[in-house]
Amino acid sequence: MDTELSLADVARLEDVVDRAALAEVCRSFFELFSLPVRVFSRDGTLLSDVHEEQAICRYVNGFAPGRAACSALVGEVRALDPEGGPVEHPCFTGACYRVVPIHYQGRRLGRFVVGPYMPAERREVPRSLLVLDDRIDPRAARDALGEMPRVRQETIERITEHLRRVLDLILFSGHRAYLTSQMHVASVRESYRELTEKTQRLQEAYDRLKELDRLKSNFLATVSHELRTPLTSIIGYSDMLASGIAGELNGEQQEFVETIRSKGDHLLALITSLLDLNKLEQGNLPLRREPVAPSALIDDLAKTVLPQAQKKGVKVEVDVQGARDPMPLDPVRIKQVLFNLAENAIKFTPKGGSVRFGVRATEMVDGADDEGALGLVLMAAPRRAVEFWISDSGIGIPSSEHQKIFDAFYQVDGSSTREHGGTGLGLSIVKRLVDAHGGRVWVESKPGEGATFRVAIPEPDELA
Template sequence: MRGMVGSIEQVFGMPVRIVSNSGVSLASSSREAPLCAMINEEPAGRRACGAIVSEVKRLRVTSSEGATHGCFTGARYRVVPIEYEGGTIGRAILGPYLPPSVESVPDTLLAIEGIDPARAAELLPHMARATEATAEIVSKHLVAVLDVILWSGHKALLTSKMHIASIRESYRELSEKNAALEQAYERQQELDKLKSNFLATISHELRTPLTSILGYSEMLVGGIAGELTGPQLDFVQIIQAKSDQLLKLIMSLLDLSKLESGTVMMRRSDVAIGVVLAEAASTVAPVATKKGVTLTVDAPGDLPLVLGDPERLRQVFVNLGENAIKFTPPGGTVQMVARQMATEADVSDEPGMVLLAPLRQMVEVRVADTGIGIPEAERDKVFDPFYQVDQSSTREHGGTGLGLSIVKRLVEAHHGTVHIEGHEPTGAVFVVRLPASRPSAPPSKAAISVRFA
């Protein structure tokens, strides 16, 4: 509004002031007429001007056309109401301006103490002049401009309030959803903890009687309770084999619950990965031989040592070997190949740091088979607990879907990674990468090359 009243004064030469209903000045033009400045230099003149301004501000305007108020200088003020949406919200004051009829200094001005008549006569022509018709046109123009400013400002205010209200409502909804998610997350953590405790408890309780079943079946096979007939021996051996399968499942559940709860024990030491692969291969070799699958292990002697738990690493490659053999048809092959490689160490995102980052030595083990393979879309899901690529009730290959989940958790516990690649023309390759031990540790020096057929 200050810019608007300033432009009105520049165009029409008349001072403009905008006041509220209570008389508070909201905007006014900055220029003061020379005659008014002279009058305000005298105490009596300053008091007279203040009285006139107060009267103009308090002037009650009942018509939208406005009203005029005279001044002791012969000038006039025109006051028009500012209305918006049916109510008066303020007043616009034009003036002081001299009507064309005033050509000499009026007696009311000369009557003020201290006024110099000659100087007043000299400054009087410099006051703004306008007819009543011109003042009415300017006042109407001013009211129209103010109406546009008020309308646009009011709409902008409403839009801002609606926007703020919308943001507050969105924030409220988001806060409620966050609170609900937090509660659900806490509940999920409680359920996960209960599930892990349940798995650990039930697995332990199942393993105790199962150990007795295995022990007594072994004694029956050994003839401690007397010689068994052919069918009796077959039945007991079936009981023993199925008990072994059930024990493996229970042990897998125990391992999974320990890994999820973070209570699994790791006895870390420098480990020769070739020896671990040979032990894992010898464990699964009877299954491979029985199925007619060729199993080979190849690990060069210059491989660096790996800092880890040898028993847990052996469990990783036993699970991978059993998985590869299970999905490989008779006459196929399963290969465990280890090699040394270097990858970039993790660095900050600062520019140039990647150029200064040292290479991290890794030991990579590739377990490749010539089986049915794993679709690319399923390769990340197979590491989820209990996930099966073939989930139909008539699937050919059994299993609970825990082996690969345990593999992934154990590898990550050794600060390594595991992923799956395709193996042309058929099959899959499980790639395990483990960080090498400290640089001062010597290489294993023992080359491993084993073949089970």
């Protein structure tokens, strides 16, 4: 529908005018002046009609030629559609109809007809009535005509003009209500259209992002895989060179080969991380659970990172409270989690600082993080769990970053002049591995006050 056009213009009387108000106006007009009135739309539809049958009409309709003449006359009056001003149409009975056009905003929207009425100056029964049928009795006709309302010309002009103005008012207020409702409909429709468009744009953007994400993952997987093979050769050959298989190396040569080797190791670790992350994202890194004492994992971790910490001048303390009962975990993956966290702790702690690891037995309730699942949380039985923690006295992390650091490639100080190395992958791998165990990882930290990372892992749900 063309809303703009119908908003600006009124094309049809029946769209705008309030039928009840129109009927009320016609009825009071009739009660006041005893003059029949009918309102027609532009195409001739009768919109309102208040009349009483006149005595003369009843009389004339008693004769067949009278009936024919009467209906012909009614047809003529109905067909009248005056363009300029009001017109009068005489009836063969001597009565008269006045047809007044209804205009609004320069358009002809319809007309109203007042009559029949008897012009006040007419006194005799006209010949046009008597010639219709021999049986018409002039005296009876005169009596019947006498019952018809008599109106002087200037009076009929005045009262029809008055009625025209009242109709104009009804049209105006009807038009206003019509406009308001059309505007409301238009604005609702517009909001709906905008919403639909936005939803569609969002959907398209989402689809594009998903596709990009898929391409990125494939790219990462392929590139990492292809890089790994030549890298293994580089590491292998530098190993052989360093061990003197290809002849003795002098001090400087030895040093260069060592650098090639250690950078190669670093690169390999990075590529392995990328591959891991990719597999985790695709959900195809299966866990190999076996019963392990969580306390043993922490002892093992301390041994692994001790040389690194000593080299940096950072103290290591271990605090194991229970958690010695075996629990089904993937030891390789949990070690990876703890190692990534410990590596960060040492990296972000200046010389002279300290790092503490620990583990304790605890309990976990399913969905405890999920605000919407409050009811379920109350009903769920807590599960046996362990909580590992890795604490440091290092630079700390502002609370606004506590969530973001778990995103891939995110680093708090992302500048190129960054003091600490790394790629920003460690924590994203941690998060995914912990998720895969059905656990939870979070950080407690303030800038300058060190950081504590906690990892809670529940016992696997037997029913799941």
